[in-house]
Amino acid sequence: MNINAIKGKLQNEGYKLTTQRRAILNVMIDNSEEHLSPEEVYNIVKKEYPDLGIATVYRTLQLFEKLNIICKLNFDDGCSRYELSTDSEGHHHHHLICLSCGKVIEVKLDLLEALEEEIEKEGQFTIVDHNVKFYGHCSECKNKSL
Ligand SMILES: [Zn+2]
Ligand SMILES: [Zn+2]
Ligand SMILES: [Zn+2]
Numbered sequence: 001m002n003i004n005a006i007k008g009k010l011q012n013e014g015y016k017l018t019t020q021r022r023a024i025l026n027v028m029i030d031n032s033e034e035h036l037s038p039e040e041v042y043n044i045v046k047k048e049y050p051d052l053g054i055a056t057v058y059r060t061l062q063l064f065e066k067l068n069i070i071c072k073l074n075f076d077d078g079c080s081r082y083e084l085s086t087d088s089e090g091h092h093h094h095h096l097i098c099l100s101c102g103k104v105i106e107v108k109l110d111l112l113e114a115l116e117e118e119i120e121k122e123g124q125f126t127i128v129d130h131n132v133k134f135y136g137h138c139s140e141c142k143n144k145s146l
Contacts, residue, residue: 021060037079093106
């Protein structure tokens with residue numbers, strides 16, 4: 001999703017892309033590989049916009065989430081984290097979570113559509129999405145423990 005698409009989305013819902021929203025959005029775009037918590041977004045954004053308060057960051061992230069510009073993730077580390085939505089229809093990637101260092105790695109590999117089809121064949125349920133986290137040890141931590 002590019003900045004114009006996001007701008008359009010905000011406008012459709014009656015929101016302006018204000019300087020503050022733009023600043024927070026830029027942080028999300030610049031760190032699209034990361035999964036930032038509101039505190040982390042705040043720490044980055046305040047370097048350039050020292051007047052911007054953390055409450056604004058929270059509010060803005062909630063707004064972006066409501067508009068499906070970003071999505072909320074839970075890695076069981078005690079805070080909410082966010083990443084940009086791929087696109088309106090797009091499938092989210094899955095996450096590998098290292099139990100030793102807490103690093104989150106993204107996996108594009110996805111064989112779960114086939115599983116969804118199999119489940120739907122049973123006729124009891126229509127699946128619209130799935131969300132998978134894999135827990136284990138990253139290569140760095142694995143090497144350290146050897
Ligand atoms: Zn690790
Ligand atoms: Zn991710
Ligand atoms: Zn998937």
